[in-house]
Amino acid sequence: MQTTTHNFIFPTVQRVTSGFRPPERPDHHGVDFAEAGYHEIKAAATGTVSRSYYSDSYGEVIFIVHNIQGQIYETVYAHLREGSRRVIEGATVVQGAVIGVMGNTCDSHGQHLHFELHLGRWNDNKTNAINPLPLLGVGDGEDEGGGGWTPRPPIEFIPINRHNTNMRRMGVRGR
Secondary structure, three states: OEEOOOOEEOOOOOEEEEOOOOOOOOOOOOEEEOOOOOOEEEOOOOEEEEEEEEEOOOEEEEEEEEEEOOEEEEEEEEEEOOOOOOOOOOOEEOOOOEEEEEEOOOOOOOOEEEEEEEEOOOOOOOOOEEOOHHHEEEOOOEEOOOOOOEOOOOOEEOOOOOOOHHHHHOOOOOO
16 A cells, blocks of 8 residues: 555535636635534645745635645645644645634635645746646545545535625625
8 A cells, every 4th residue: 555645635624615716706716615613624735834824815824835746736725713823834744734724814705715726836826726626535645556546525516606695504604
């Protein structure tokens, strides 16, 4: 049994409330996962924390750089609960390590995780952002002799309308 090095796991609950660059939000360069309650945020893959700070747009946020089979990726975990960041810049994290808690900080409308995946490093224009959903798997990162990662199960997609009524029905409160 080998440890895989090329997959990403879901960083939290699998309830998607906003997808990657939908027609109504072409500047949404990530995916939002939301659900009421206490939900830990986990590193989607092993890597090195490149930033861990409070941002004027992302709120409490963590960036992690991953080198997966020679390809550099960077993941972004935004709007974490105030005071919940558990890692500092320069720290090495393993896939599945708890790095924070889902929250509602800064430019956010209800508790959720805004998750971005960049093929290469993050940049201000987000030109390297890619849709993370097709790359997310589940499990403990162990290869059972097959394709190296566990295919993701079906996810629940709940689009948010402009009044956030879907989030209210889920028990997620806005700001």
